[in-house]
Amino acid sequence: MSGTSMDGITAALVIFDGEGVRVLRHRTYPYPPKLLERLGRAARLTTPELSRLNFALGEAFAEAALKLKGRAKLDAIGSHGQTVWHGPGDEPRNTLQLGEPSVIAERLRTTTVADFRPRDMAAGGEGAPLVPAFDRFCFGGGPPRAVLNIGGISNVSFVGKGRLWAAFDTGPGNSLLDAACRAATRGRLEMDQGGRLASQGRADRDKVERLLEDPYFNRKPPKSLDKGYFGEGYLRRHFAPLSPARLPDILASLSLLTALSIARACGRFAPKGERLLEMIVSGGGAKNKCLMEMLREELRGLSLHRSDRYGIPAMAKEAAAFAWMAREALSGRSNNCPEATGAGRGPRILGKIIPP
Ligand SMILES: Nc1ncnc2c1ncn2[C@@H]1O[C@H](COP(=O)(O)OP(=O)(O)O)[C@@H](O)[C@H]1O
Ligand SMILES: [Mg+2]
Structure with a gap:
């Protein structure tokens, strides 16, 4: 893959x-x-x-x-x-x-x-997406759960009671973070290992709230993202100038945007009348400690586990x-x-x- x-x-x-x-x-x-x-x-x-x-x-x-x-x-x-x-x-x-x-x-x-x-x-x-069929196979037998993959972009499946309720792209994932690292360092840094730089920065919450007004986030599923939508153009429009000194703050804001877009998608589009108790996370983003902490913070009431817990390593x-x-x-x-x-x-x- x-x-x-x-x-x-x-x-x-x-x-x-x-x-x-x-x-x-x-x-x-x-x-x-x-x-x-x-x-x-x-x-x-x-x-x-x-x-x-x-x-x-x-x-x-x-x-x-x-x-x-x-x-x-x-x-x-x-x-x-x-x-x-x-x-x-x-x-x-x-x-x-x-x-x-x-x-x-x-x-x-x-x-x-x-x-x-x-x-x-x-x-x-x-x-696309094709992986939800596998999510249902692996995790669909129990109570309603959110199965999240943070790859280049992030997507979630709501599965449980033997069925799949919905699956869609929630918004940005690692691609924006990677693009920020590359752009601010002229290609020297490919990714923020473990989210270390992001955790040293300060997120601009007001700006993130404004960015969350993007119509994509409010659209009802089924929906999927063009991989260029939250790409380099988006980054330059909203976060210029991209310099090494500003990189930690930019990564912190992008991580918050990612975490909030996921948490709100769960709040809004989870199966009606069903109570979600758990989110199972996979993809490279699960290795980003800063992002995972923000997600945990925004998803209060849901317990967050990596897919490793169920025998499937996140990557x-x-x-x-x-x-x-x-x-x-x-x-x-x-x-x-x-x-x-x-x-x-x-x-x-x-x-x-x-x-x-
Ligand atoms: N240790 C890590 N710390 C932070 N981010 C990581 C780490 N390992 C992988 N990633 C991020 O995950 C991305 C790859 O995730 P992956 O799930 O393979 O996505 P895709 O399905 O798009 O290939 C990398 O580009 C990087 O941004
Ligand atoms: Mg990959």
């Missing part, structure tokens, strides 16, 4: 025993700088360049799987690939994930399931989700979530299967 942060390829070795899922090990392999640079230009590449990139990424994904697997014997691989274009609003709607699965199947001699999003779109859905959840998607596809079971993607034509089996 690699998400919008493009921090690298996260591989997880997952075993399904009985009804549950266990992550045996996992690791994120950073993209080599040259590959990352090509990915950054993906929308402007020529067709031959894009084709080469697809195969180069296939090799990188295969290498990540090979390294992680060690001597384990794999039944199958699920690969999300790297999204280089997502156009749910286009006519016809379309999406493109790169990381050629034939290369993965060949290098590992293992059945590979990939390209999950297109079928959901062909069935009238937005092709591995989305990768584990695509292992599950692959397993479901290979078992002939539907693995999309029409409630979340709006796939009006109903449940579908997502994923293309490449034999070993």
Whole structure:
């Protein structure tokens, strides 16, 4: 799996025993700088360049799987690939994930399931979010809970009593924080490890309240964000000048914006008449102590736990989700979530299967 942060390829070795899922090990392999640079230009590449990139990424994904697997014997691989274009609003709607699965199947001699999003779109859905189906599988059996992933952007699923109530993007996640680090240091700092800088800064609460008036936050789900919406342009519009001296305060304000947008989304859009008691957090943002503290502060009444508590390391959840998607596809079971993607034509089996 690699998400919008493009921090690298996260591989997880997952075993399904009985009804549950266990992550045996996992690791994120950073993209080599040259590959990352090509990915950054993906929308402007020529067709031959894009084709080469697809195969180069296939090799990188295969290498990540090979390294992680060690001597384990794999039944199958699920690969999300790297999204280089997502156009749910286009006519016809379309999406493109790169990381050629034939290369993965060949290098590992293992059945590979990939390209999950297109079928959901062909069935009238937005092709995203896909992970809520896995959230329901893992966490949907108990009382109503919020399952939050803080990746490049943040998204939440409300699951419980065997069902999924809603799933949507709440707003910013790590991408804005990463972009602030890069912009203020001219690329020297890629991220704020542990949220250390943010915790030294002071958040401007009035400004954050003004930013929370953005119409996206008030829109009712289902809704999803274009990854550029809370991107570098947004950062420069609202937080210039970006200098090293101002960085801690900017990171503190962005963290507060993230925490408040999540907390208010839970307040507003949680299932009516149901009481949420717990939030389960995953994604790189779960490692940001400052952000997690702010979230805890704003979510009083909800207990906050990392997904690690349930056997799924925070960084591995989305990768584990695509292992599950692959397993479901290979078992002939539907693995999309029409409630979340709006796939009006109903449940579908997502994923293309490449034999070993
Ligand atoms: N130790 C850490 N401290 C703070 N932030 C972290 C840490 N580890 C990862 N992150 C943040 O998480 C991001 C990656 O999160 P991830 O869940 O992989 O997102 P995506 O799904 O978009 O790839 C990084 O870009 C970084 O901002
Ligand atoms: Mg990632």
